[in-house]
Amino acid sequence: MTRLTTADVGALTDRLREFEAGLKEVTGLGLRELAMNTVAHPPVCVPLYGARVAAVPVTSGEGVIGGFSDCVVAILAHLGCEAWVTAQPDVRGIQEAHDEAAEVVFLADDFRFIALNTGNGRCVDDDPATADGYVTALEAAAGSLLGRYVLLLGLGPVGRAAARRLVSRGAAVEVVEPDQARLQAALDVGLKVQPVTLAEGLARCDLIVDATPAAGFIDVAEVSPLTVAAVPGLPSAFTPAAQAALGVRHIHEPLAIGVAVMVARALV
Ligand code: PYL
Ligand code: MG
Numbered sequence: 001m002t003r004l005t006t007a008d009v010g011a012l013t014d015r016l017r018e019f020e021a022g023l024k025e026v027t028g029l030g031l032r033e034l035a036m037n038t039v040a041h042p043p044v045c046v047p048l049y050g051a052r053v054a055a056v057p058v059t060s061g062e063g064v065i066g067g068f069s070d071c072v073v074a075i076l077a078h079l080g081c082e083a084w085v086t087a088q089p090d091v092r093g094i095q096e097a098h099d100e101a102a103e104v105v106f107l108a109d110d111f112r113f114i115a116l117n118t119g120n121g122r123c124v125d126d127d128p129a130t131a132d133g134y135v136t137a138l139e140a141a142a143g144s145l146l147g148r149y150v151l152l153l154g155l156g157p158v159g160r161a162a163a164r165r166l167v168s169r170g171a172a173v174e175v176v177e178p179d180q181a182r183l184q185a186a187l188d189v190g191l192k193v194q195p196v197t198l199a200e201g202l203a204r205c206d207l208i209v210d211a212t213p214a215a216g217f218i219d220v221a222e223v224s225p226l227t228v229a230a231v232p233g234l235p236s237a238f239t240p241a242a243q244a245a246l247g248v249r250h251i252h253e254p255l256a257i258g259v260a261v262m263v264a265r266a267l268v
Contacts, residue, residue: 002213002234003062003110004254009071012253016078019256022248026228027140031256032079035264038129038136046264049080053115053263054102056086056093061110064089072106075259104266106259115262124265130258131161134209134230137251139169141228142207146170151205152193153237155182159211160191162232166209167192174201210237220245232257 020031036043053076055069069085076083086093097105105116113126139145150166155177166173175193177183183195206226215235220242231252243250
């Protein structure tokens with residue numbers, strides 16, 4: 001998981017509406033609808049409007065990222081929640097959230113990002129929420145994943161969750177994972193993925209999920225008008241020229257889809 005910067009989260013906060021407009025153009029779904037389609041298929045209505053949700057800054061490890069909790073709250077407010085950043089970090093922040101009747105608390109340290117429903121004890125992790133939300137976006141953009149070849153780049157926590165979700169939605173998953181131990185571990189747990197080289201995968205797949213921390217190794221010559229790229233993390237595997245050629249078909253931001261699915265799963 002690449003550690004976000006203040007610039008990353010500030011850019012997302014500023015472009016949230018623009019991102020959602022692009023998402024709607026390519027998938028037909030806004031962030032609320034995408035989250036509800038991810039939580040259940042067919043979608044169920046999740047009580048997001050007016051839900052009291054607190055984001056608690058966490059100072060452990062490398063410490064607070066300026067603007068991170070504010071960005072989480074901006075996404076939650078965009079979804080219709082009553083959201084706020086607690087005045088204090090850490091345990092005092094969790095206490096404030098409780099005292100102010102928060103239903104869900106968002107917390108992130110250097111290793112995990114969770115949404116905790118303090119009422120029912122449900123604890124939602126960012127990695128599978130992000131992966132599942134991006135697969136929902138890809139499926140909506142493609143119309144269906146049944147029998148479709150999908151190229152998955154990377155079998156880290158997000159990649160493995162995406163692989164499971166893609167297979168469950170009927171996709172034929174081709175994966176590029178240079179770490180042989182990671183690849184074998186995924187195959188050993190029965191993940192139905194087909195290892196390929198990048199060239200083989202790009203030649204066969206128009207649908208791509210980029211779950212790697214590597215940057216800019218897919219250029220404009222390797223994308224087509226049929227390519228749809230779900231890119232849940234920073235940086236993107238696509239070069240700026242490839243991203244420009246893809247336009248809204250390069251579905252990419254670092255927090256919004258993950259937070260939307262997290263809060264929907266915490267409240268459903
Ligand atoms: C959750 C994000 C998504 C991508 N990378 C992950 C990351 O940057 N994790 C670190 C988050 C640290 C937050 C800090 C704070 O401001 O509360 N502890
Ligand atoms: Mg990436």
